[in-house]
Amino acid sequence: MLVRDILKNKGYEVYSISADQTVFEAIEKMDKLDIGALVVMDGDQLLGILSERDYRSKVILKGRTSKKTKVNTIMTGSVYNVSPRDTVESCMSIMTDKKIRHLPVMEDDSVVGVISIGDLVKAIISKQKGEITNLRQYIQGGQYPA
Numbered sequence: 001m002l003v004r005d006i007l008k009n010k011g012y013e014v015y016s017i018s019a020d021q022t023v024f025e026a027i028e029k030m031d032k033l034d035i036g037a038l039v040v041m042d043g044d045q046l047l048g049i050l051s052e053r054d055y056r057s058k059v060i061l062k063g064r065t066s067k068k069t070k071v072n073t074i075m076t077g078s079v080y081n082v083s084p085r086d087t088v089e090s091c092m093s094i095m096t097d098k099k100i101r102h103l104p105v106m107e108d109d110s111v112v113g114v115i116s117i118g119d120l121v122k123a124i125i126s127k128q129k130g131e132i133t134n135l136r137q138y139i140q141g142g143q144y145p146a
Helices: 003-010 023-033 052-060 088-098 117-141
Strands: 016-018 037-042 045-051 102-107 110-116
Touching: 003 088, 003 110, 003 117, 016 023, 023 037, 023 052, 037 110, 045 052, 045 102, 088 102, 088 117, 110 117
Parallel strands: 016 037
Antiparallel strands: 037 045, 102 110
């Protein structure tokens, strides 16, 4: 299974914020959308990513205020990303090794989507359910479905 398969099911919506907006605006947007991260963009250019973890570690624990702190102050600027042709397994490996939960999906220097650890887990579970169904049909009917 590839990243493009996940995006076909999930959609290609990219939720973003600009670097000069406040952290409060970012958290408010994440809450409204019920998501855990926003990509930080300057037009079409990816500058970084802002996650709930960044907020916890770089605002709350540092004594900053979200209404005065700018996104560029706390965002993660060095962003790991993947392409639509990458496998779910390679994405899981990156997320596990780097201890991250979100990956922007890049194609031709443009962000075409974002996948989360939850998206990967759903894809893996869906694939496994399909394989289990096929095996049951094979065992019960003696024929492997096409």
